[in-house]
Amino acid sequence: MDTQSDGRESSLHDVTSAHEYWPSPPPWGWTADDLDRLPSDGPNGEPDFFKHVELIDGALVFRSPQRRFHERMICGLTNSLNALVPGHLAALTRMDVKLGHRMRPCPDVLVIDAAVADDDNRTCYKAGEVHLVVEVVSPESEERDRKTKPPRYAEAGIAHFWRVEENDGKPTVFVYELDPATKAYALTGIHHGRLTVPVPFPIDIDLDDLPR
Known part of the structure; x- marks a missing residue:
């Protein structure tokens, strides 16, 4: 079949x-x-x-209760990104991205086309509508956020991926960009204290003073 x-x-x-x-x-x-x-x-x-469930390679994955650090990163990054995005984009929290028949992860933060963000009936987005995905690593999600999800996002053609990890109570942001030749992510920077990048749009965020 x-x-x-x-x-x-x-x-x-x-x-x-x-x-x-x-x-x-x-x-x-x-x-x-x-x-x-x-x-x-x-x-x-x-x-x-x-x-609170996502589909990873055909398996249902249930998210455990989040720590305050996790919630603070999600809210702070989303608010910061929405203050900087150009008009054709929008930052959202925890909306699914359908990557295939048996792959539908739910990134912590994502930047998508504003036109589709205006549709309140949507339950998920296509990879082509997504410009950036952000995963905030928790102890229970470490393997998925470091090893499982990034290759799937890359294979689907999502151009930008960030991984946020906690270091002594403060965030460290690992920034990746898609190599179109290999369909794999390349690390472009590790950011402590301040995150300044030119893509997918000019971004300058004080990581130690995120909005709460």
Whole structure:
């Protein structure tokens, strides 16, 4: 069976029936479109069970409660970016990016086309609509944010990726840019205290004094 046929077949399944297989995935596997059809409650009636979930290589990944550092970085970077973005772009927090049939991560911060940001019905964005993704590393997300997600973002053609790590209570930002020849990210800088880069638009952010 080809990939398109498999996608059409899986779309016919009522994802609530996947509960009977929990915690194993359903036989047809999870797809990116399933995230729009998941029930609000969990297999045993847990409220908002699927509220904070992303799809990584066909597996549902549940995000653990975030630390204050994580939340502060997300809010501070988003507010700072929105103060600097040109009119055709917008910075958002925690919206999904659909990278493929079984890949739908949820970056902590992303910069997208303003035209699609104005559509309040969207639940995810295409890679071609995304200019920058930012992942703030937590202890439980370290492997995903360092090793799993960046290659997928690069393969999808997203031009800019930042990884934010905590160092003695302060942020360090690792800045990457896509090499179009290799479809891989190249490290262009490691920023402490102040983040100043010319792309994807001129950015100058005081990392030690982010908006709260």
